[in-house]
Amino acid sequence: MPIQTRNRSLLPRRLVGLAGTLLTFTITVTALLSATEMKMAKGVVFEDLNVNGIREPGELGIPDVSVSNGIDVVRTNSEGEYEIDLPEESIVFISKPANYGVPVSEDNLPRFFYTHYPTGTPKVAEWEWDVIAPTGPMPESVNFPLLASQAKNGIHINAMAFADPQAKREEEQDMVREDVVNELIGNPFGAHFGFRR
Secondary structure (H helix, E strand, O other): OOOEEOOEEOOOHHHHHHHHHHHHHHHHHHHHHHHOOOEEEEEEEEEOOOOOOOOOOOOOEOOOOEEEOOOOEEEOOOOOEEEEEEOOOEEEEEOOOOOEEOOEOOOOOEOOEEEEOOOOOOOOOOOOOOOOOOOOOOOOOOOEEEEEOOOOOOOOOOOOOOOOOOOOOHHHHHHHHHHHHHHHOOOOOOOOOOOOO
């Protein structure tokens, strides 16, 4: 607070104006943070012995599994439990530990995440259809079932993966074509593409 004498500030008007702006900014940010209530996702990562997706007696938690909200990462405790901040319009997910698999949906997609969009697709654009269906309020517990892996130790697997190369300029597109795509013509590694049921 500026030192005042007879209601006049000893600080230059620019600094007083800046202090007022900073105070307004602080109040605005605080109001925004409290308006967007931060929810806490909590649950258990467990071994799903009967593969039904529900934790039942005898299905133990798995310790030391990474759980993330895309910003923060926490690890499950010795009982497989975790807690992490999860604001609306966020996703919480696990990093699959070795020796476990994740269950898949009816479309054969891995289920290692929970989408928290209480009101569904954000109204930032006009969509013909909902992109994300409303999930409603945060569940009391967001659990992640894992399945014991059938893979045997010592198996050697060759894998090929593509990411989004973001080749914008023609020169970059040439590099992707020459250095990546052309090397794969004729499938020299015997790779299998797509999902199999």
